[in-house]
Amino acid sequence: MNNDGRRRVNAVIEVEHLHKRYGETVAVDDVSFTVGRGEIFGILGRNGAGKTTTVECLVGLRAPDGGTIRVLGRDPLRDHAEVTRRVGVQLQDGQLQDRLRVGEAMRLYASFYPEPADGTALLEQLGLEGKERMPYGRLSGGQKQRLSIALALIGRPRIAVLDELTTGLDPHARRDTWDLIEAVRAAGVTIVLVTHFMPEAERLCDRVALIDAGRVVHTGTPAELVERSGEPTLEDAYVTLTRRTP
Ligand SMILES: Nc1ncnc2c1ncn2[C@@H]1O[C@H](COP(=O)(O)OP(=O)(O)OP(=O)(O)O)[C@@H](O)[C@H]1O
Numbered sequence: 641m642n643n644d645g646r647r648r649v650n651a652v653i654e655v656e657h658l659h660k661r662y663g664e665t666v667a668v669d670d671v672s673f674t675v676g677r678g679e680i681f682g683i684l685g686r687n688g689a690g691k692t693t694t695v696e697c698l699v700g701l702r703a704p705d706g707g708t709i710r711v712l713g714r715d716p717l718r719d720h721a722e723v724t725r726r727v728g729v730q731l732q733d734g735q736l737q738d739r740l741r742v743g744e745a746m747r748l749y750a751s752f753y754p755e756p757a758d759g760t761a762l763l764e765q766l767g768l769e770g771k772e773r774m775p776y777g778r779l780s781g782g783q784k785q786r787l788s789i790a791l792a793l794i795g796r797p798r799i800a801v802l803d804e805l806t807t808g809l810d811p812h813a814r815r816d817t818w819d820l821i822e823a824v825r826a827a828g829v830t831i832v833l834v835t836h837f838m839p840e841a842e843r844l845c846d847r848v849a850l851i852d853a854g855r856v857v858h859t860g861t862p863a864e865l866v867e868r869s870g871e872p873t874l875e876d877a878y879v880t881l882t883r884r885t886p
């Protein structure tokens with residue numbers, strides 16, 4: 641059983657009692673969750689709640705101080721190369737060098753994988769067609785964001801970890817990106833999505849975990865969290881369920 645009381649069939653991600661500190665700061669106190677194959681799993685929580693640290697541990701970019709993580713049955717640190725090959729990552733601050741051109745970045749990332757996706761089609765799906773020769777430093781904030789999504793998907797990952805997927809995107813680009821993510825999931829990819837944007841969680845996520853002060857305080861479908869809180873919307877539910885007593 642997992643922490644929301646249901647057994648996950650075909651779990652592809654299992655996090656148990658993850659603990660991570662930076663010096664005196666406890667970034668992740670005790671986080672456990674399981675993600676099933678083909679799910680879109682949302683991680684929600686206040687600024688500084690420990691979301692990015694959790695996903696960085698998940699993809700083997702940081703070493704936990706406690707707990708265990710299994711991704712596709714592997715340890716992200718010990719089996720780093722294998723996990724990296726199967727997990728696409730779009731992280732906050734995933735900056736590239738300013739002079740690197742869009743097409744070069746796509747080709748470079750494609751070269752890391754045995755069977756990469758069609759980069760031209762991916763750029764088109766993300767509204768970056770015709771930008772292949774544009775240096776990264778000259779892209780707008782939203783274009784950089786869309787390129788980072790393309791780079792997360794170029795390796796045809798089995799799991800995509802997307803941290804603040806649509807932050808900085810205009811409403812059209814945001815909706816196009818949601819459609820793309822749904823198509824990626826329909827192709828069998830499991831998605832972990834960190835977001836502050838409740839309509840995005842409501843539209844895309846099968847289940848979400850609310851993280852507060854480094855702990856999972858609620859897990860469930862967006863509809864279950866709304867019901868549990870007695871509030872009318874997911875945003876209200878989120879605020880109520882993560883409210884701290886003064
Ligand atoms: N490299 C680091 N060195 C020291 N402290 C860090 C580091 N990275 C994060 N922290 C601290 O760990 C805590 C959790 O940060 P984290 O970035 O995981 O939160 P978050 O939930 O992703 O926040 P946000 O929503 O603002 O992105 C915060 O108190 C943060 O200041």
